[in-house]
Amino acid sequence: MRIGGIEAGGTKFVCGVGDEQGEIYERVTFPTTTPEETMGKVFSFFQDKEIEAIGVGSFGPIDVDRASETYGYITQTPKVKWKNYNIVGELKNHFHVPIGFHTDVTAAALAESTWGAAKGLDSCLYMTVGTGIGVGAVIDGKPFQGLTHPEMGHILVKRHPNDPFEGVCPYHGDCLEGLAAGPALEKRWNKKGQELTDQPEVWEIESYYLAQALMNYILVLSPKKIVVGGGVMKQEHLLPLVRKQVLELLNGYVAVPELTPESIDRYIVLPGLGDNAGLAGSIALGVNGK
Ligand code: ADP
Numbered sequence: 309m310r311i312g313g314i315e316a317g318g319t320k321f322v323c324g325v326g327d328e329q330g331e332i333y334e335r336v337t338f339p340t341t342t343p344e345e346t347m348g349k350v351f352s353f354f355q356d357k358e359i360e361a362i363g364v365g366s367f368g369p370i371d372v373d374r375a376s377e378t379y380g381y382i383t384q385t386p387k388v389k390w391k392n393y394n395i396v397g398e399l400k401n402h403f404h405v406p407i408g409f410h411t412d413v414t415a416a417a418l419a420e421s422t423w424g425a426a427k428g429l430d431s432c433l434y435m436t437v438g439t440g441i442g443v444g445a446v447i448d449g450k451p452f453q454g455l456t457h458p459e460m461g462h463i464l465v466k467r468h469p470n471d472p473f474e475g476v477c478p479y480h481g482d483c484l485e486g487l488a489a490g491p492a493l494e495k496r497w498n499k500k501g502q503e504l505t506d507q508p509e510v511w512e513i514e515s516y517y518l519a520q521a522l523m524n525y526i527l528v529l530s531p532k533k534i535v536v537g538g539g540v541m542k543q544e545h546l547l548p549l550v551r552k553q554v555l556e557l558l559n560g561y562v563a564v565p566e567l568t569p570e571s572i573d574r575y576i577v578l579p580g581l582g583d584n585a586g587l588a589g590s591i592a593l594g595v596n597g598k
Pocket residue numbers: 317319436437438439440489490491500501502503537538539540541542543
């Protein structure tokens with residue numbers, strides 16, 4: 309079966325065609341501009357591809373409640389032209405195939421649990437630490453949602469004693485994203501994350517916040533694997549610091565073999581699908597939507 313995938317990001321769109329086995333046959337990438345221009349490129353890419361379903365993994369917040377009047381809309385985005393944009397509706401006008409729709413990070417979680425680092429497990433969490441912090445979950449083999457999709461990147465964390473930084477989240481100031489996403493690093497230290505590799509104090513504070521977040525996710529959702537990606541995680545020394553602090557914070561309270569010094573490296577992992585997780589996940593949503 310030929311499935312279309314759209315990784316709809318705030319800075320770029322990736323469109324591709326793949327199948328249920330996780331194979332990706334072709335892909336294109338273009339910058340996110342206006343909805344008209346960007347979606348025009350999407351429509352022409354898929355026009356002659358003979359796809360039987362489409363999946364969209366989108367930046368958000370988005371409306372994922374099928375019973376809602378605004379299901380399939382991008383809702384609250386600071387990208388003004390995309391605010392209240394009916395992306396699923398526009399796709400339906402052009403392609404008469406089933407359409408799957410969820411957040412970009414839920415798509416990535418689905419891809420990792422179908423083909424990647426969490427393959428064979430019926431639950432996993434995917435967290436990206438990049439321009440923002442987004443977290444998607446697959447629980448009981450399905451994309452997890454309630455009233456709408458969770459927003460686990462915006463949870464509150466305890467402040468590091470050496471961190472007076474006020475945070476950059478436009479909604480909450482010093483929530484997790486406001487303290488620990490790429491733009492927070494840049495504003496706090498006056499340098500981009502890429503240029504901060506040799507400053508241990510940066511990563512001590514960064515891992516303190518990320519580890520608290522993972523601890524909270526473990527306590528609330530008990531996922532069978534946690535996959536962590538995004539630009540900031542390209543700092544190779546960061547993940548070991550996070551794992552260590554997760555174990556220290558939990559302090560042995562959740563007594564499962566995965567949460568021990570011997571096994572934590574296999575429990576909190578980098579994406580198995582690398583930078584393909586987003587597109588593969590969108591294709592997985594297409595498979596699911598069908
Ligand atoms: P997006 O979240 O927009 O999809 P990325 O995941 O690449 O994109 O995240 C971009 C953010 O990650 C930027 O704030 C950038 O400074 C930061 N970043 C990218 N590469 C690195 C790196 N090697 N080390 C630390 N931070 C990085």
